[in-house]
Amino acid sequence: MKNLFIVLSLIFFLSSCEVAPQEINYGSDACRFCKMTIVDTQHASQLVTVKGKAFKYDAVECMLNHLAKWDQAEVKYYLVSDYTKPKNLIDATKAYYLVSESIPSPMGEFLTAFSVKEERDEILQAEKGEGLNWAELKERFK
Numbered sequence: 001m002k003n004l005f006i007v008l009s010l011i012f013f014l015s016s017c018e019v020a021p022q023e024i025n026y027g028s029d030a031c032r033f034c035k036m037t038i039v040d041t042q043h044a045s046q047l048v049t050v051k052g053k054a055f056k057y058d059a060v061e062c063m064l065n066h067l068a069k070w071d072q073a074e075v076k077y078y079l080v081s082d083y084t085k086p087k088n089l090i091d092a093t094k095a096y097y098l099v100s101e102s103i104p105s106p107m108g109e110f111l112t113a114f115s116v117k118e119e120r121d122e123i124l125q126a127e128k129g130e131g132l133n134w135a136e137l138k139e140r141f142k
Helices: 002-016 060-067 117-126 134-140
Strands: 045-049 054-057 075-082 085-091 096-099 111-114 130-132
Touching: 045 060, 054 060, 060 075, 060 111, 060 134, 075 111, 096 117, 096 134, 111 117, 117 130, 130 134
Parallel strands: none
Antiparallel strands: 045 054, 045 075, 075 085, 096 111, 096 130
16 A cells, blocks of 8 residues: 555656646736736747746747746747647747738737748738748847
């Protein structure tokens, strides 16, 4: 019985320390950077540290502005919402970004993320704007 308790305690301890994204509760979670309530399902983002702490943001630009204060070795996941699939968080380092006044974002940077390059490029061709990758985006927000 004692061994069972030890095994169950160990399983509970290990599962409670899982490093994974957390669900964003739209309409109640607050942005870690600007403190606004996160309501826009197409622009939210999230940072998860190697220790499993999740930071939620109402816009990609809030995550990038907050990122300037981080030791990036501490970050396990950079996640952004896929514009064409709201509430779907994707790897920010592999996303395709669009800065276009035709798509307003919560903090006014007109910054939007896409998981599929062709979807981003279709809007880019129809509207004025600029396409960026993760490295270019981070450089812009230094």
